Amino acid sequence: MNQKPLSYPCFSPPRQKKCPYQELLAMYTEHLLQVRGVLEPTRQLRVAASFLSLLDASGCRVEEISTGAIQTFMTEQGAYYQRTTVASLASSMRGFLRYLAFSRVVPRDLSEFVRRPCIFQGEREPRYLQDWQVRRVLESVDRTTVRGKRNYAILLLLTVYGLRGREIRGLRLEDIRWRAKHMLIRTRKCGDMMELPLIDEVAEALLAYLRVRPSTEHRHVFLGIQHSRLPLRSSSLQAIVTKAIERSGITVAHPGTHTFRYSRAQSLFAAQRPLPEIAATLGHRDLRTTLNYLSFTVHPLREVALNAGEDLA
Secondary structure (H helix, E strand, O other), X not given: OOOOOOOOOOOOOOOOOOOOOHHHHHHHHHHHHHHOOOOOOHHHHHHHHHHHHHHHHOOOOHHHOOHXXXXXXXXXXXXXXXHHHHHHHHHHHHHHHHHHHHOOOOOOOOHHHOOOOOOOOOOXXXXXXXXXXXXXXXXXXXXXXXXXXXXXXXXXXXXXXXXXXXXXXXXXXHHEEOOOOEEEEOOOOOXXXXXXXXXXXXXXXXXXXXXXXXXXXXXXXOEOOOOOOOEOOHHHHHHHXXXXXXXXXXXXXXXXXXXHHHHHHHHHHHOOOOHXXXXXXXXXXXXXXXXXXXXXXXXXXXXXXXXXXXXXX
């Protein structure tokens, strides 16, 4: 007889209105923000809240966490998600367990008991668009309306620079330096700032939108349409990009703003640009992070993989 799961899918709304151990979650939030420097710790907090709910449902205290509870949690999450998602979830779970040991909530670090599934390079479905597909997405936008002018400017920023969604939403009017012909990107994941050249095509798209942008006290460049005087929300930005891809008739795994980051990285890789340059374009400090954005094929690597006289098996 199958037992009812004690946890709920981490990345779905919780089954109960209020998660237990609110004080512990508040302290963990402070740790992630102030110590770890995580700007948006939503993923880490959802994993922690789901695990704490499992402990509460099983009648186990946090101070008495067992390896069995950890394995049960990971097994149940594996029933909800694919291996790539479970691997990411496992990393968040390890971080939470390390925090519990660091703050002496538990007597020892139990993170080593979190089993992470093996993910092989290139195992995931391609998440990028080819150059002709990117052009089709841009061409599908109706640029005669306020909504279309805004959406085209957003898509062009994603396409040309490979920006993150938060960087698009965080762009402010004073960040666009028209005379100097560059933009200042402030809300980066690692907390620093970056200057980008303002190319003519992007400048024209921004100007076309700003001329019809509603007047508001908010300094954010991109505003909502239904709530036109408020800054664009994360969910709205994702919807804009996802609908544009779907409208163009293109199918890609996990469509969204990150699709264009993958596409930009892949485009630079196909142009045989050095890996450090690709990493700098995407704002990565670790080259291993950049490698996750690339889908490798035999032909671009043939020259570097084989020595003179060798044949490809």
